Amino acid sequence: MQLEPSASDWYNFCQFAGVDAHKTLELGYIDGKKKFKHRLYPEASFSLPMRYRSDFSLKIRELVCFREAVLAELGEDFWSSFLKKVGVTNEMFFVYDYQISLNFLHDLVRTCDAAGISLWKIALDHTLKDDAHGVLGYEYQKRRRAQDLLEGLVQNQPYYQRALEVELVSSPEITCSIRPSLTALESFQESELEPFINYKLNELTLLLKFHFPKAAIGPGPAFGSFQLMA
Numbered sequence: 001m002q003l004e005p006s007a008s009d010w011y012n013f014c015q016f017a018g019v020d021a022h023k024t025l026e027l028g029y030i031d032g033k034k035k036f037k038h039r040l041y042p043e044a045s046f047s048l049p050m051r052y053r054s055d056f057s058l059k060i061r062e063l064v065c066f067r068e069a070v071l072a073e074l075g076e077d078f079w080s081s082f083l084k085k086v087g088v089t090n091e092m093f094f095v096y097d098y099q100i101s102l103n104f105l106h107d108l109v110r111t112c113d114a115a116g117i118s119l120w121k122i123a124l125d126h127t128l129k130d131d132a133h134g135v136l137g138y139e140y141q142k143r144r145r146a147q148d149l150l151e152g153l154v155q156n157q158p159y160y161q162r163a164l165e166v167e168l169v170s171s172p173e174i175t176c177s178i179r180p181s182l183t184a185l186e187s188f189q190e191s192e193l194e195p196f197i198n199y200k201l202n203e204l205t206l207l208l209k210f211h212f213p214k215a216a217i218g219p220g221p222a223f224g225s226f227q228l229m230a
Helices: 007-017 021-027 060-074 076-086 090-094 102-114 119-124 136-141 146-155 190-211
Strands: 164-170 174-180 217-219 225-228
Touching: 007 021, 060 076, 060 090, 060 102, 060 119, 076 090, 076 102, 102 119, 102 190, 119 190, 136 146, 136 190, 146 164, 146 174, 146 190, 146 225, 164 190, 174 190, 190 217, 190 225
Parallel strands: none
Antiparallel strands: 164 174, 174 225, 217 225
């Protein structure tokens, strides 16, 4: 913790570790845009309690908005205290592809509820920020139609989470439906996943409205769905 690596040392380390040296310096986090595996980094130095290794259903990318909401509303001491209590290191949150259980988010939400903060709602305020989605945020800025943006958001869900399945159906309105994945139902009850489904619905519609204010968005035919009018 006393020596700062030279530019050449850092470049060589990144080559060895398989990460983009330029992006880590420019962005301030590591994002390789990798899909889920049984365990993404089996030899990583981050230790996780068994409760957070029982299912790898979330990427750190999914948790960025929740972390920022906690920091903004309750402060860094609260965030650090929570991480210490549950046995998770803060450095893990700089690796956007790292995987963790949905139990972590549930524990964080419950802790914030006890402190008088509705985290599901406040986290939505941070989903529009530039670094909320890592390198994927640059893709969303290039979309020229609401339909294209929605397709991109749905296609990129494997880089966020696998607790939910997100699908699009055109008829002629575009219906976006969100339901629990079979993987998630092995570890959680449907009622436990409903708040996350509602959060995802609100997040996707908020991003569409932000980038395309005139987009016509309405409720879908069933729970866990909404429609983008053609």
